[in-house]
Amino acid sequence: MTMEMKDSGSVVLTAYHPHSPARIPGMEQSFVQDIPASHSPAGRKSVSRCRRINRMLSNESAPPAFSRSNSQASVDSTSMEDFWCEVESIKESREDGSEEAMLLEFKPADEGELEAEWLQDVGLSTLISGAEEEDGQALLSTLTRTQAAAVQKRYNTYTQTLRKKNKHTVRDVRDIFGTSESSPTFETVPVSPVSSNGIQLPGQKPVWKSVSSKSCLDCGIDKGSPSITEELSYEVSFSESIAVLPKTPEWPKNQRFKKEDSSLPKFIVRKSRFGLTEVGDLSPEDMKKIRYLSLIELTAFYDALGVELKRNRVERVRGRENGLFGVPLTVLLENDQKKVPGIKVPLIFQKLLLKLEETGLETEGILRVPGSASRVKNLHQELEAKFYEDTFDWDQVRNNDAAGLLKMFIRELPSPLFTVEYLPAFITLVEKISKIKLQLQALHLLIMLMPEANRDTAKAFLQFLKKVVANEGKNKMNLWNVSMIVAPNLFIYKGKRANQQEMQAAASTAHIVRLLIRYQDILWTVPSFLISQVRKMNEAAMNNSKRQLMFDKGVRKLLRRKTMERERPERPEGAVTFPPYLQSDIPEGVIRVYAPLHSKVSMAIQLNSQTKAKDILARFHCENSRGSSQNVRGQIQSLHEIGGNIGQHCLDPDAFMLDVYRANPQAEWVIKPKAS
Numbered sequence: 001m002t003m004e005m006k007d008s009g010s011v012v013l014t015a016y017h018p019h020s021p022a023r024i025p026g027m028e029q030s031f032v033q034d035i036p037a038s039h040s041p042a043g044r045k046s047v048s049r050c051r052r053i054n055r056m057l058s059n060e061s062a063p064p065a066f067s068r069s070n071s072q073a074s075v076d077s078t079s080m081e082d083f084w085c086e087v088e089s090i091k092e093s094r095e096d097g098s099e100e101a102m103l104l105e106f107k108p109a110d111e112g113e114l115e116a117e118w119l120q121d122v123g124l125s126t127l128i129s130g131a132e133e134e135d136g137q138a139l140l141s142t143l144t145r146t147q148a149a150a151v152q153k154r155y156n157t158y159t160q161t162l163r164k165k166n167k168h169t170v171r172d173v174r175d176i177f178g179t180s181e182s183s184p185t186f187e188t189v190p191v192s193p194v195s196s197n198g199i200q201l202p203g204q205k206p207v208w209k210s211v212s213s214k215s216c217l218d219c220g221i222d223k224g225s226p227s228i229t230e231e232l233s234y235e236v237s238f239s240e241s242i243a244v245l246p247k248t249p250e251w252p253k254n255q256r257f258k259k260e261d262s263s264l265p266k267f268i269v270r271k272s273r274f275g276l277t278e279v280g281d282l283s284p285e286d287m288k289k290i291r292y293l294s295l296i297e298l299t300a301f302y303d304a305l306g307v308e309l310k311r312n313r314v315e316r317v318r319g320r321e322n323g324l325f326g327v328p329l330t331v332l333l334e335n336d337q338k339k340v341p342g343i344k345v346p347l348i349f350q351k352l353l354l355k356l357e358e359t360g361l362e363t364e365g366i367l368r369v370p371g372s373a374s375r376v377k378n379l380h381q382e383l384e385a386k387f388y389e390d391t392f393d394w395d396q397v398r399n400n401d402a403a404g405l406l407k408m409f410i411r412e413l414p415s416p417l418f419t420v421e422y423l424p425a426f427i428t429l430v431e432k433i434s435k436i437k438l439q440l441q442a443l444h445l446l447i448m449l450m451p452e453a454n455r456d457t458a459k460a461f462l463q464f465l466k467k468v469v470a471n472e473g474k475n476k477m478n479l480w481n482v483s484m485i486v487a488p489n490l491f492i493y494k495g496k497r498a499n500q501q502e503m504q505a506a507a508s509t510a511h512i513v514r515l516l517i518r519y520q521d522i523l524w525t526v527p528s529f530l531i532s533q534v535r536k537m538n539e540a541a542m543n544n545s546k547r548q549l550m551f552d553k554g555v556r557k558l559l560r561r562k563t564m565e566r567e568r569p570e571r572p573e574g575a576v577t578f579p580p581y582l583q584s585d586i587p588e589g590v591i592r593v594y595a596p597l598h599s600k601v602s603m604a605i606q607l608n609s610q611t612k613a614k615d616i617l618a619r620f621h622c623e624n625s626r627g628s629s630q631n632v633r634g635q636i637q638s639l640h641e642i643g644g645n646i647g648q649h650c651l652d653p654d655a656f657m658l659d660v661y662r663a664n665p666q667a668e669w670v671i672k673p674k675a676s
Contacts, residue, residue, distance in 0.1 A: 080506060080507060082368060082484035082485055083484045083487060083488060083506050083510060084506070086485050086488045086489070087492070090488060090492065093376075093408070112157065112161030112165075114311070115157045115161070116128055116158055117313070118299070119155065119158065121295055122139075122151070122296050137540070137544060138541040139293075141536070142533045142536040144239070144240055146237070146239040146242075146304055147237065147293075147296045147297060149303070150300035151296060153303070154299075228266075229267070230265055230266070231270060232268065232437070233269075233270070234272070234527040234528040235529060238297065238301050238445070238527075242305060264515075264518055267437070267440065267522060269522055271652070271654055273659040274531075274656070274659060275651060275653070275656075276525050276528075277526045277528070277649065278525055279459075279524050280674075280675055281526070281651075282531075282646075282647070282650075286538075286648075287452070289537055290448055290531075290534060291448060293530050293534070293537075294530065295445075297445055297530070298425070298445040298446065298449065301441065301442060302425075302428075307432045307433065308428070309425055309428070310424035310425060310428060311422060311424060312424060313421075319413075323384050324348045324383055325383075325384065325412045326413070327414075328413070328414050329346065329453040329454060332346040332347075332348070339388075344452075345457050349409060349460065349461075350460070351387075352406045353406070353461070356406065357464060359399055361467055361471045361474075362475055364474070365475065365477065366399060366403055366468060366475050367407070367482060368485050369400050371400035371401035371402075375398070376401050376405060376408065379397060379405060380405065407486075416490065416491070417454055417457060417461070417490055418490060418491075419450060422446055426509075427505050429442040429446070430508040431505070440515060440523075443515055444527065455524075462520045466517055466520065469482055469517065479514055480514065482513075482517065483510045483514040484510050487510040487513045490509070490513065491509040531646075534646070535645040538646065539645045589606060589607050589608075589661070590604055590605065590607065591605055592604050593639070593670070594668065594669065594670045595620050595624070595637075595670070597637075597671075598620060598624040598671070600620070600623050603619070603623070605619070607661060609658055613638075613639040613651045613657060613660075614653035616639055616657065617639055620671055636674060637673060638672070638673070639669060639671055640671070641660060641669065642670055643666065644664040644668075645667075646664055650675070
């Protein structure tokens with residue numbers, strides 16, 4: 001069912017469902033009547049209208065036809081008042097012309113098209129083309145049992161559709177997965193048995209370090225928070241963990257959120273001997289593989305839970321090609337990188353955050369209390385004209401106006417910050433998954449799927465929001481308040497239609513923002529099981545390349561033989577020739593570390609079971625404390641693993657080097673500044 005709202009002033013929740021419920025006679029009319037089209041005065045004069053919307057869309061007042069699904073989330077009406085007031089404020093800003101209307105157009109999916117797009121998005125386009133490409137084969141060779149089942153399910157649907165349409169001959173799924181009988185048996189990566197989320201069963205070899213103040217990453221701790229903590233493991237894929245859990249008959253009905261911050265659990269991620277890896281610690285090439293694997297894993301995770309993974313299909317995104325507001329993030333970054341090479345977050349967004357962090361964190365009602373609509377409009381126009389000329393006067397900007405500009409920037413992005421394609425999946429993880437631990441795992445994979453520009457910008461924004469919540473004592477903005485205000489700006493896009501079910505997703509979107517703020521340190525850490533799969537994928541690709549070169553080497557060998565014999569010096573009688581790997585001057589367990597920015601540029605280091613990356617850094621710092629320049633001494637240096645079965649990997653200072661060395665003995669080890 002859909003309901004009309006007033007032309008360009010209307011908003012649509014991005015909890016977009018392509019298959020809306022049937023239209024209920026009379027409901028659309030009553031909805032429109034409850035949202036007057038008249039323009040409300042600025043400020044909080046529209047609170048009464050917000051309350052009417054809130055009462056109408058709350059669970060208590062919704063008609064039975066719109067009762068929510070099994071795990072339907074809800075909160076009391078009064079706790080959602082800030083959300084609907086923010087929606088009304090957004091609506092008014094668009095009605096007065098201060099924001100441009102740019103529509104996202106969705107294209108319908110023909111049968112089999114969704115599966116074909118999915119296979120392309122996970123890097124398996126070779127299954128569609130029929131080509132025998134190395135990358136696709138390498139990826140398939142690393143899949144776990146549940147991941148392989150997810151791929152096979154989509155490929156089966158795709159091939160069945162093609163056969164119905166009689167387009168062309170397609171490869172049999174048994175040829176891809178190496179099965180010879182009708183009942184498939186997967187040749188996939190073995191997975192250790194787990195009880196829940198990778199917690200080890202008795203008899204398994206422990207992989208975690210003992211607990212200490214710096215041996216784990218914890219999120220969710222606050223004064224008054226429950227003392228019970230839950231452990232998260234990155235060692236085993238989330239979908240494999242789900243696969244061994246007892247099946248739940250059905251999710252609890254009418255799940256309700258508690259708005260108290262203390263209601264969220266505390267999670268601890270133990271550091272394995274490899275340490276933790278943040279998103280920016282891996283090379284772009286490896287992060288591309290992480291995205292492939294994350295989509296496969298997310299699909300397998302949803303399959304294991306019996307939840308449909310929905311995606312929007314965006315046909316066209318219209319955005320400006322220059323300026324500040326309404327410009328795609330990638331375009332903004334291309335322009336900004338000409339001024340500041342290597343920048344990852346748009347300059348205008350950084351400046352707005354910096355302005356608020358310097359002067360606005362203690363402002364009461366920051367983000368919630370709107371600035372002057374006319375001032376924000378004028379500042380918007382002035383920024384567009386003067387920002388890149390460095391003539392804009394930031395001292396004239398009031399804190400609430402800066403907050404208004406920040407939210408406007410996010411809303412005017414041609415595509416939502418969390419991407420329109422996967423916004424239904426964000427909503428589904430709350431609507432259909434009841435346990436916060438499972439919600440967090442799904443959210444984690446969705447963050448891994450985001451484009452780099454979106455993910456880096458979102459991280460900067462969430463770090464700012466965390467600082468706002470930390471100043472709750474002065475600004476009166478707790479985690480729930482901030483989530484209520486931010487959710488409409490992140491999960492609403494410009495359009496002309498919204499259905500009742502989507503409007504009722506308000507509490508779900510606010511809960512998502514709350515999880516993003518509270519657990520951001522966890523969410524921006526790359527799961528180690530994905531890194532292990534990337535290593536295996538790179539190794540498989542290298543092995544395929546070596547086999548491909550065998551024929552060429554055989555041909556060249558004949559051509560080089562005589563030349564090599566002529567140039568080879570005569571060996572003394574009785575001399576023994578060692579193979580190349582034994583001729584190396586670096587014995588087993590010893591690594592040569594390079595530090596090109598230091599006065600002492602290299603050092604051979606003997607590793608033992610307790611040597612950590614930070615120990616090697618400390619040794620170089622001690623050896624070079626006098627010879628290195630002041631500029632080098634002032635930089636934060638990190639140890640990097642480069643080459644072998646990884647592109648580039650900035651190591652956790654707590655990583656045990658002997659374990660990393662054994663996982664990638666062909667790597668080079670370089671000390672250099674960590675990429676910002």
